[in-house]
Each structure stands twice: as structure tokens, then as C-alpha cells.
Amino acid sequence: MDEKRYQVFVSSTYEDLREERQQVIQALLELGCIPAGMELFPAADADQWTLIRKVIDECDYYIVLVAGRYGTTDDQGTSYTEKEYRYAVEKGKPVIGFLHEDPSQIPVGKSENTAEGKQRLVDFRAMVERKMVRYWTDPVQLGGHVSRSMALLMRTTPSIGWVRADRLPSVDVINELERLRAYAKALEERLSQKESQEVTSVVPLLEEAPKGPGEVEVKQGVDERPIAHRVRLPATRQSLLHKFSVGGHEGFLTVGHYENGQPGEILIQMAKEGSTVGGLLNTFAVSVSLNLQYGIPLEILVKKFTHFRFEPSGMTSNRDIPFAKSITDYVFRWIGLTYLE
Numbered sequence: 058m059d060e061k062r063y064q065v066f067v068s069s070t071y072e073d074l075r076e077e078r079q080q081v082i083q084a085l086l087e088l089g090c091i092p093a094g095m096e097l098f099p100a101a102d103a104d105q106w107t108l109i110r111k112v113i114d115e116c117d118y119y120i121v122l123v124a125g126r127y128g129t130t131d132d133q134g135t136s137y138t139e140k141e142y143r144y145a146v147e148k149g150k151p152v153i154g155f156l157h158e159d160p161s162q163i164p165v166g167k168s169e170n171t172a173e174g175k176q177r178l179v180d181f182r183a184m185v186e187r188k189m190v191r192y193w194t195d196p197v198q199l200g201g202h203v204s205r206s207m208a209l210l211m212r213t214t215p216s217i218g219w220v221r222a223d224r225l226p227s228v229d230v231i232n233e234l235e236r237l238r239a240y241a242k243a244l245e246e247r248l249s250q251k252e253s254q255e256v257t258s259v260v261p262l263l264e265e266a267p268k269g270p271g272e273v274e275v276k277q278g279v280d281e282r283p284i285a286h287r288v289r290l291p292a293t294r295q296s297l298l299h300k301f302s303v304g305g306h307e308g309f310l311t312v313g314h315y316e317n318g319q320p321g322e323i324l325i326q327m328a329k330e331g332s333t334v335g336g337l338l339n340t341f342a343v344s345v346s347l348n349l350q351y352g353i354p355l356e357i358l359v360k361k362f363t364h365f366r367f368e369p370s371g372m373t374s375n376r377d378i379p380f381a382k383s384i385t386d387y388v389f390r391w392i393g394l395t396y397l398e
Contacts, residue, residue: 061218063211064091066113066150068141069122070129073167077122080200081155088207090118091219106137110144117216119145119152120203123185125163127178134173139181146188151214153206154185155199158192230367230383234337237344244347248287287350290314290321299391303381304371308338310388312395313346320355320396322346325388338384359393362386 065085069078082092093112113119121142128136145152157163160178169175191206193199290313299310306327313322325342327335345358366382373381377394381387 061220062089062091063117063216063218064093064115065207066116066119066141066145067092067094067122068119068138068145069094070124070126070136070138073126074122074124076196077124077199080196081120081122081203084200084204085207088204088211090207106140109137109141113141113145113150114148116150117218118207118210119150120155120207121152121185122155122199123178123182124157125160125168125178127169127174127181134177136177136181139177139184142181142185151210151216152188153210154188154190155202155206156182156185156190156192158194162194227367230365231337233365234341234344238340241344241347244287244351286352287347288315288321288352289350291316294321297395300374301387301391302374303384303387304369306369306384308335308384310391312392320392321349323349323388323392325384341385355392355396359389359397362389363393 067078067081067085071078078094085092093116119142121138123138128138130136131140142152142154160168169178189206191202193202294316295314295318297312297314299312301308301310308325308327311324311326312320313324315321323342323345325338327338345362348358349355362385364382365385369384370382370386371380373379373387375387375391378387378390381390
């Protein structure tokens with residue numbers, strides 16, 4: 058979804074990298090990311106370390122800045138910056154290291170002043186260099202590297218991200234999609250138990266399936282009919298691909314055809330992989346496809362699923378359907394215009 062924002066944990070020493078961190082945070086904000094970091098908290102507090110791990114768990118990406126200082130250490134002599142890095146790698150977070158290109162040019166006041174600290178810093182740099190790294194010499198250059206590197210990482214390794222609650226499908230919509238998913242699964246299970254068309258069991262038709270919110274549920278056993286035979290699409294078939302946009306959210310609708318040109322399946326693919334709406338729509342499309350293959354009239358499905366209202370909604374790129382209340386509303390109005398009129 059376009060509104061998805063990624064949370065990025067920024068790890069580094071603090072006092073010596075104030076200006077650098079400011080550039081990094083500014084770059085992340087310009088990318089629409091949510092910067093997160095624990096440098097303002099007392100790192101030696103055991104409970105604080107628990108909180109740091111929780112924040113890293115909730116982040117989508119992790120970046121570490123390494124310059125001339127190793128940082129505050131725990132009782133074992135390991136800096137909290139290194140502990141954060143090791144924990145992020147252990148949890149499988151996508152990580153990028155940004156290392157100062159020439160530590161010898163860093164002012165003495167911003168460098169380690171003990172032999173042990175210098176050696177630990179060298180070892181930590183070597184550890185970070187085993188992953189993806191970029192080198193920098195000044196804060197402005199660092200900000201540019203972060204901006205370009207994170208933009209590439211978000212494209213090549215998309216994560217879960219965060220979405221405003223008011224942009225998610227409503228509970229009623231999720232329940233309806235789950236009902237359809239369960240109904241489709243039940244049809245598949247019943248079909249797998251039958252090896253011939255002579256079926257003795259019965260199943261309610263679509264109108265008799267468990268109802269959604271606000272609808273009256275028809276009790277099992279009332280007006281039940283034998284299960285219909287599933288007519289699968291041929292392995293090689295014609296299809297129609299339609300690109301759409303609803304409220305700025307682009308997607309693709311594919312309608313697979315029987316030999317007579319009638320729809321037998323639909324596929325809905327959102328441009329943003331991994332989005333909540335995309336996953337729900339994939340499940341919904343499977344349910345609709347099964348209903349079509351079991352002989353449910355297209356007119357019933359169009360009537361059933363038009364005018365559902367949930368986000369994303371808004372203006373469309375189709376002059377025949379200038380506004381859609383939801384993606385399912387658009388899909389079935391388009392199918393109705395294309396196949397029923």
C-alpha cells in the first residue's frame with residue numbers, strides 16, 4: 058500500500074555522531090520511514106536492554122553508524138552498539154553498515170583513547186564489513202548514502218511495514234473474506250471425498266452459506282441440494298488482463314475464460330506485494346473462482362459483491378466507473394460491464 062511506512066533502527070555511539078545522526082534521521086524521514094533508536098536511554102540498565110531488543114524486533118530494517126568510538130560497554134566489555142548489531146543479525150533483519158572511510162582523520166576527541174577500545178573497534182568494523190556497507194567521510198555525504206541505500210533496500214527487500222489503522226479493511230470486510238475462504242475450503246474438502254458425479258452428500262448453495270454481518274443465516278438442512286460438479290478450466294485458456302487504479306492503488310485483474318468465453322476464474326494482483334489488502338484479495342479471488350467453477354451464476358456474484366465499502370476507495374482510472382467504494386466494488390462492477398452487458 059502507498060501508505061505503508063517502514064521503521065528503521067539507527068544504531069551508533071551518540072556524543073561523537075550527533076550531526077551524523079541528524080543527517081541520517083532527516084534522510085529517513087524524507088523517505089517516509091520511521092526512525093527509531095535508543096541512544097537517549099541509559100544503556101546500562103538491564104530493563105532498557107530488554108526494551109531495545111523489543112524495538113529492534115518491531116523494526117523493518119537496521120542500520121549502524123561506525124566512526125571513531127567503540128561505545129559504552131557492558132560487564133563483558135561488549136559495546137551496546139555491537140550488541141544491537143549482533144541481535145539484529147540474529148533476528149534476520151536487513152542490515153546496512155555505514156563506516157567512516159578513514160578513521161585516522163577523525164579528531165582525537167571523537168576517537169578511542171585506549172588500546173583495548175581501539176582493537177575492539179577494529180574487530181567490530183571487520184564484523185560489520187561482512188555485510189552490506191557504505192563508506193562516508195562527512196555528515197552530508199552520509200545522509201546521501203543512507204537515502205540511496207535505503208531506497209534500494211526497500212525496493213529489493215520489502216518488509217512488513219506499518220499502516221494507519223484507518224487505512225486497513227474493516228472488521229466486517231475481513232470477516233466476510235474469511236467466511237468465503239472457509240466456504241471455498243469446505244467445497245474443496247467435499248470434492249476431494251467424491252470420486253464420481255454420483256454424490257449423495259449435500260451442501261448449501263452460495264445464498265445458503267453462512268451469512269455475513271447483518272444477514273440472516275439459513276439453517277443447515279433447509280432447502281439443501283446435491284453438490285454441483287466442478288467444471289475446471291482447460292490447462293491452456295484465453296484470459297483478459299485489466300489494469301486498474303482505485304484511490305491511487307494500482308492493481309491487475311485477470312479473468313480466465315472457458316472455451317465459450319465465459320469467466321471461470323479471477324486473479325487480483327496488487328502492485329504492492331505483501332500488502333494486507335493484496336493478501337486478502339488473493340484469498341477472495343480463489344473463493345470467487347471456485348464459485349464460478351461450481352456453476353454459481355455470474356449475475357449473483359456481481360450483485361453480491363458490488364458496493365462493498367472499505368479502503369482503499371476513491372477515484373479510478375476508468376471513465377465508465379469513475380468512483381469505487383472499494384477494490385471489490387470496482388472489480389465486480391467492471392466484470393458486470395464487461396460480461397453481463
